[in-house]
Amino acid sequence: MIADNDIHVRERDLDGRPLFVVDGMFRPDFVRMLFEVLNRQGFTRSDYDTDATKGVRHWKHEFSLDDLTSNPFLRTWHDHVVAKTNELFPGGKLALRRVHINNHPYGDLQHAHVDWVPGVTALYFANTHWDENWHGETIFYDGGGEAYYAVAPKPGRILIFAGDVLHRGGVPSRTCFESRLSVAFKFSADA
Numbered sequence: 001m002i003a004d005n006d007i008h009v010r011e012r013d014l015d016g017r018p019l020f021v022v023d024g025m026f027r028p029d030f031v032r033m034l035f036e037v038l039n040r041q042g043f044t045r046s047d048y049d050t051d052a053t054k055g056v057r058h059w060k061h062e063f064s065l066d067d068l069t070s071n072p073f074l075r076t077w078h079d080h081v082v083a084k085t086n087e088l089f090p091g092g093k094l095a096l097r098r099v100h101i102n103n104h105p106y107g108d109l110q111h112a113h114v115d116w117v118p119g120v121t122a123l124y125f126a127n128t129h130w131d132e133n134w135h136g137e138t139i140f141y142d143g144g145g146e147a148y149y150a151v152a153p154k155p156g157r158i159l160i161f162a163g164d165v166l167h168r169g170g171v172p173s174r175t176c177f178e179s180r181l182s183v184a185f186k187f188s189a190d191a
Contacts, residue, residue, distance in 0.1 A: 015143045020088050022158040031156040035128045043103050049111035059103035085122045088160050094187040104180040112168040118189040119163030125153040126181035134176035141166040
């Protein structure tokens, strides 16, 4: 399930805050099996990016943290994402507060937002294949609100970043006929 010695972590700096791009943590067969499980969850149009954009709802599935850890397959995935997040953000006590799947089809509208403050987000990209012409990059903004980094939704990739970093999810292009699935693990940070 877990890749053998193929984990590659790249660190980027965003106004003095780290952004980690983690590739190769999970083997392709695990990524495929996990996608099948995640893609079959019940999605509701119940999430939004900011209070100001409450009228623009997004498809999501909210996990119960207990259900996530009681299933051995999902627990393995959960435990590795949580462990890597704690490894890369060792400064404070992180407490996992929320895990949800974002389901972004072509034509969706995403707004820039922050997550849990103070906190950390680990964003897992669940699709088993992603063509570069499908776009869907996650955009990160600098302190001045200007787009600064774009990170492609490579299958099995995890982005780990401070919850107060302004970002927005990417929307697939017109050439993409499947939804872009990402799973957000949101941690609060207690000093």
